[in-house]
Amino acid sequence: MTEATLPAALRVEPLVQGDVTLAGLDDHIRGWTERKPPRAWYVAITITSLTALMGFAAIGYMLYEGIGIIGNSVPVVWGFLIINFVFWVGIGHAGTLISVILYLFRQRWRNAISRIAEATTVFAFVCAMMFPAIHVGRPWFPYWLVPYPNQRGMWVDFRSPLIWDVFAVLTYFTVSLLFWYLGLVPDFATLRATAKSRTRRAVYRLLSWGWVGNARQWVHYEKGYLLLAGMTTVLALSVHSIVSMDFAVSQLPGWHMTIFPPYFVVGAAFSGFAGVVLVFAFVRTVMQLENYVTMRHMDLLNRMVLFLACVMTYAYLMEGFTAWYSADPFVKYIFANYVFGDQWWAGTLTIFLNCVLPQLLWFPKFRRSVPVMVTVSAGVTVGMWMERYTIVILSLHRGYLPSSWGMYLPTRYDFMILFGSIGLFLTLLLLFLRKLPVIAAWEVKPDIVFYQKQSAEAGHA
Amino acid sequence: MPESVFGVVGLFDSADALMAAIPEVRARGFRNLHAYTPYPVHGMDEALDLPKSKLGVLVFLIGSIACVAAFTFEWWTSTRAYPLMTGGKPYNGWPGWVLVMVESTILFSTLTTGIGMLFAFNKLPYFGNPMLGSEAIASVTRDRFALMAASDRGALDVAGATEALRAVGAAALEVVYEPDHARPGVGWWVRTATTIVAASAVAGFGTWWAIRAYPTIKPMVNMEVQPRLDAQRPDAFFANGRGMQRPPDGTVPRASVPILDTVPDDAGKSLMNPLPVTAAVLARGRAQFNLHCAVCHDRLGTGHPWLDSTYQAFPVDLQTGPIRAAADGYLYWVISQGIRTMPGYAADISPDDRWAVVRYIRALQRSQDAPARDLK
Numbered sequence: 103m104t105e106a107t108l109p110a111a112l113r114v115e116p117l118v119q120g121d122v123t124l125a126g127l128d129d130h131i132r133g134w135t136e137r138k139p140p141r142a143w144y145v146a147i148t149i150t151s152l153t154a155l156m157g158f159a160a161i162g163y164m165l166y167e168g169i170g171i172i173g174n175s176v177p178v179v180w181g182f183l184i185i186n187f188v189f190w191v192g193i194g195h196a197g198t199l200i201s202v203i204l205y206l207f208r209q210r211w212r213n214a215i216s217r218i219a220e221a222t223t224v225f226a227f228v229c230a231m232m233f234p235a236i237h238v239g240r241p242w243f244p245y246w247l248v249p250y251p252n253q254r255g256m257w258v259d260f261r262s263p264l265i266w267d268v269f270a271v272l273t274y275f276t277v278s279l280l281f282w283y284l285g286l287v288p289d290f291a292t293l294r295a296t297a298k299s300r301t302r303r304a305v306y307r308l309l310s311w312g313w314v315g316n317a318r319q320w321v322h323y324e325k326g327y328l329l330l331a332g333m334t335t336v337l338a339l340s341v342h343s344i345v346s347m348d349f350a351v352s353q354l355p356g357w358h359m360t361i362f363p364p365y366f367v368v369g370a371a372f373s374g375f376a377g378v379v380l381v382f383a384f385v386r387t388v389m390q391l392e393n394y395v396t397m398r399h400m401d402l403l404n405r406m407v408l409f410l411a412c413v414m415t416y417a418y419l420m421e422g423f424t425a426w427y428s429a430d431p432f433v434k435y436i437f438a439n440y441v442f443g444d445q446w447w448a449g450t451l452t453i454f455l456n457c458v459l460p461q462l463l464w465f466p467k468f469r470r471s472v473p474v475m476v477t478v479s480a481g482v483t484v485g486m487w488m489e490r491y492t493i494v495i496l497s498l499h500r501g502y503l504p505s506s507w508g509m510y511l512p513t514r515y516d517f518m519i520l521f522g523s524i525g526l527f528l529t530l531l532l533l534f535l536r537k538l539p540v541i542a543a544w545e546v547k548p549d550i551v552f553y554q555k556q557s558a559e560a561g562h563a
Numbered sequence: 564m565p566e567s568v569f570g571v572v573g574l575f576d577s578a579d580a581l582m583a584a585i586p587e588v589r590a591r592g593f594r595n596l597h598a599y600t601p602y603p604v605h606g607m608d609e610a611l612d613l614p615k616s617k618l619g620v621l622v623f624l625i626g627s628i629a630c631v632a633a634f635t636f637e638w639w640t641s642t643r644a645y646p647l648m649t650g651g652k653p654y655n656g657w658p659g660w661v662l663v664m665v666e667s668t669i670l671f672s673t674l675t676t677g678i679g680m681l682f683a684f685n686k687l688p689y690f691g692n693p694m695l696g697s698e699a700i701a702s703v704t705r706d707r708f709a710l711m712a713a714s715d716r717g718a719l720d721v722a723g724a725t726e727a728l729r730a731v732g733a734a735a736l737e738v739v740y741e742p743d744h745a746r747p748g749v750g751w752w753v754r755t756a757t758t759i760v761a762a763s764a765v766a767g768f769g770t771w772w773a774i775r776a777y778p779t780i781k782p783m784v785n786m787e788v789q790p791r792l793d794a795q796r797p798d799a800f801f802a803n804g805r806g807m808q809r810p811p812d813g814t815v816p817r818a819s820v821p822i823l824d825t826v827p828d829d830a831g832k833s834l835m836n837p838l839p840v841t842a843a844v845l846a847r848g849r850a851q852f853n854l855h856c857a858v859c860h861d862r863l864g865t866g867h868p869w870l871d872s873t874y875q876a877f878p879v880d881l882q883t884g885p886i887r888a889a890a891d892g893y894l895y896w897v898i899s900q901g902i903r904t905m906p907g908y909a910a911d912i913s914p915d916d917r918w919a920v921v922r923y924i925r926a927l928q929r930s931q932d933a934p935a936r937d938l939k
Binding site: 123124125128165166167168169170240241242249255256257258259260261262265266269270272273276277280281283284287288291292294295296307311312313314315316317318319320321322323324325326329330333334336337340344543544545547548551 | 577578597598599600601602603604607608611613615616618619622636637640641644645647649652656659660662663665666667669670672673674676677679680681684685687688689690691692694695700701703704705706780782783784785786
């Protein structure tokens with residue numbers, strides 16, 4: 103029995119809809135790279151790039167004047183900059199999870215969204231990597247982070263989580279950039295043949311290295327893609343674990359916990375998926391991608407968000423349990439401090455936005471409603487930032503030594519740098535949406551063919 | 564000279580049609596078949612009898628090498644080159660190295676996958692590919708599926724191939740020729756090399772000029788310029804306008820032994836080494852020497868020649884005749900007060916340690932010029 107003869111209720115919703123053809127998809131993608139973008143695009147990019155500039159100005163001022171202009175001070179020596187780092191690394195996880203892990207699970211619905219998701223990964227990492235570099239105290243020496251032979255005869259300490267972090271983050275960035283680019287190669291080849299202007303054709307020609315889509319090429323290509331997927335999975339699971347060890351390996355109530363690595367990975371995936379939902383909620387309609395990124399895609403993405411919200415809730419409960427079971431007054435106090443302390447709103451908001459609000463998505467209607475999903479995923483994005491705030495600030499300001507307890511207040515420069523990084527991310531994203539193929543056409547094409555066959559069968563039946 | 568034929572290509576509307584055509588064309592004796600598709604078509608490799616990709620083998624090899632290399636490097640830096648004690652963890656703390664090994668393995672294997680796939684296995688970049696000049700290329704990267712009967716070492720029955728493809732229903736038949744210059748000639752290489760050299764020269768000189776012309780901005784000056792008393796600098800804080808104050812009359816720092824400002828003529832008699840020559844004294848001297856003196860004088864006392872350029876002075880070779888001949892007291896005095904361009908170390912090294920260093924210098928001198936009887 104084929105799909106078409108099944109009763110409607112049992113039929114799986116197709117991954118593409120409407121009047122789609124292979125050439126139509128190509129023309130649609132190419133159209134966006136060649137057409138003058140709508141006015142909204144110009145307005146948006148003006149705002150985002152000005153915000154980014156503001157952030158850079160603040161960073162420039164910090165380099166000139168010194169780290170003292172931001173809120174970091176003993177005992178809270180890891181302020182906004184580290185929160186932002188962890189936050190962006192987290193956002194950057196969706197791309198890999200979608201394009202890699204879902205690929206290994208043969209989830210075909212990832213095809214249409216993988217390209218944009220990967221782009222968010224790359225751009226999030228650009229933002230993320232900025233933060234440790236400017237946080238090192240003497241930011242003109244960030245290369246001291248990597249081991250290189252030097253006259254001082256010194257080497258990095260390989261037993262330190264901070265150096266693991268350097269390796270993890272740099273590797274992750276390189277690999278996601280590579281993955282993104284390799285995926286683009288066949289699409290560049292498509293554009294090379296059809297682009298209107300000569301210069302553009304020449305550029306695409308260079309970028310696609312003379313790819314012709316020979317079956318012999320595809321054999322290696324698919325093998326490579328599979329290998330990359332397998333290896334990147336290890337990365338996706340290890341990178342945020344390693345980031346978490348920056349915290350977990352140190353001796354601080356609320357940080358020194360074995361649950362941290364898996365808990366951070368889930369958190370990363372969670373904020374990443376929310377970020378992707380947020381991007382697609384807008385891009386889908388603005389760029390008229392509804393036929394390729396259907397409501398079913400959004401539904402599935404939202405299910406992922408819901409699932410991860412539940413895991414997150416479990417992780418929070420488990421953390422609390424560990425604190426209680428440890429019978430350590432400091433650890434217990436830290437957890438009480440998260441929700442009842444001076445900055446009680448941080449912990450409370452975290453729990454509300456990450457655990458309670460996403461429960462809306464249990465209802466199929468809400469999973470397909472754009473306003474609801476925008477609210478929920480924006481909430482999750484903020485909530486996950488708040489979670490990192492809770493972890494970084496509220497643990498540091500109440501350490502094991504009550505005599506050195508203190509308070510933390512961010513300054514206006516902290517906020518400028520935070521919003522600046524968001525501006526940078528969105529600027530890069532907008533440029534990408536304007537100039538590069540936003541859908542991995544070679545991955546979606548088989549789905550279109552499948553859909554066409556199905557509709558043809560349905561027509562005959 | 565007639566152009567040589569690369570192959571005859573025909574288009575199909577669907578992957579299925581293409582797959583169905585392959586065995587038929589093959590049955591007519593055309594064995595060198597190529598398929599061009601907009602996306603990877605499953606089963607194509609079997610239909611065309613393509614060998615399995617060996618990419619995995621290469622990736623495994625490079626990945627393993629990277630893993631072992633990362634381990635070796637971590638072992639070498641942490642236990643040999645720069646053993647550093649942190650948190651009481653053993654130098655050879657291999658569990659802490661595992662993550663860096665994992666990340667390095669992945670980094671190098673993924674780079675191998677990407678670069679190897681494109682450049683080694685698919686032999687890209689290949690801008691001279693005859694297919695790129697064909698009519699068919701625009702469709703096969705879009706929505707059509709092409710089959711090509713390619714020439715086998717220059718031999719192809721063009722008419723027969725065209726006939727065979729037409730028979731299986733291929734449309735838009737086309738003969739693709741090898742372009743005259745499939746691969747770049749000498750001229751291309753010369754032009755490219757000249758461009759690269761010229762661009763590097765412009766960038767290099769530009770940077771050099773920019774650094775010369777514009778003084779660099781000093782970042783975070785408030786780390787350097789602080790409200791504090793600096794040695795040897797005027798300061799309004801004290802009545803006498805100096806940053807440095809003399810200690811009250813008659814005070815002597817703990818464990819200090821006063822020493823003359825100029826080298827005493829009778830250094831050999833007035834400053835006698837109070838320490839015996841024992842292994843313990845020499846070990847103490849060695850520790851201090853390697854800590855304070857070796858940066859400039861090197862571990863053997865011969866002096867680091869490269870300091871000449873950065874430090875604008877050449878540390879004296881402690882192995883030479885005059886230093887050998889100098890009295891112990893003189894060396895002690897040099898360490899304490901410094902000499903010409905060398906700073907004094909009285910503040911950093913205690914008097915006893917200074918004497919131990921002198922003993923050690925003597926041992927170093929002996930070690931480089933040992934008489935034959937020492938070897939007995």
